[in-house]
């Protein structure tokens with residue numbers, strides 16, 4: 001049994017990862033709304049296997065930077081278990097021409113996709129260095145590899161973490177830490193608006209299969225003499 005620390009456990013890809021692996025492992029999962037998540041708790045999983053924590057990655061208007069950092073950090077400080085697998089999964093995406101983006105959307109997208117994961121990673125990595133082992137899986141997007149119109153802020157916020165994970169990977173190899181970036185193509189979750197999901201769901205990957213891929217990545221990462229580093233998974237018929 002491994003201990004997973006998973007952000008964005010409530011919906012989409014995170015929820016499917018929990019549904020697939022939650023019975024054989026212990027999960028510490030983050031959502032903004034614990035009550036809503038508990039109402040939707042997967043029937044196949046024992047409630048004893050999960051610790052659900054409430055945390056909003058967006059900064060609050062009344063919050064100072066140091067209060068924000070403290071609010072995020074306290075989550076990892078309160079984790080007593082070793083963390084075997086950290087999955088950086090929470091994310092938001094807004095698609096619009098760059099000159100039309102509101103500053104609040106820009107702020108949220110950077111806080112959720114870049115800044116909160118950076119603060120969490122700092123703590124998780126320190127803990128894993130002490131443990132002398134650990135696996136980090138960063139759910140990234142093909143929007144960091146390929147240029148899409150109207151995806152400027154999403155692409156920038158996700159690319160920032162790629163810069164971080166790639167450099168960090170070189171630092172932490174010697175500590176027996178492994179970092180995997182999953183560059184994922186269109187997947188049928190609520191991150192897409194309803195209209196696109198209706199029209200194009202048959203061209204998207206199912207979140208269940210993304211969870212299956214994550215399970216395989218974890219299995220492959222168990223080989224002691226190699227590191228799975230970057231994996232690209234796209235829909236069978238290509239990008240949307």
Ligand SMILES: NC(=O)c1ccc[n+]([C@@H]2O[C@H](COP(=O)([O-])OP(=O)(O)OC[C@H]3O[C@@H](n4cnc5c(N)ncnc54)[C@H](OP(=O)(O)O)[C@@H]3O)[C@@H](O)[C@H]2O)c1
Nearest residue numbers: 008010011012013031032056057090091141186187189191
């Ligand atoms: N779906 C795709 O096509 C696709 C493709 C490539 C990469 N990805 C990446 O996959 C990851 C998961 O996305 P998804 O498709 O599963 O989307 P989703 O169904 O919309 O789920 C997003 C998750 O992020 C969490 N989240 C959103 N805002 C948050 C905030 N302010 N604070 C804390 N958590 C927050 C949500 O939790 P709560 O609602 O509980 O707060 C939810 O669990 C994202 O990083 C996304 O960039 C998705």
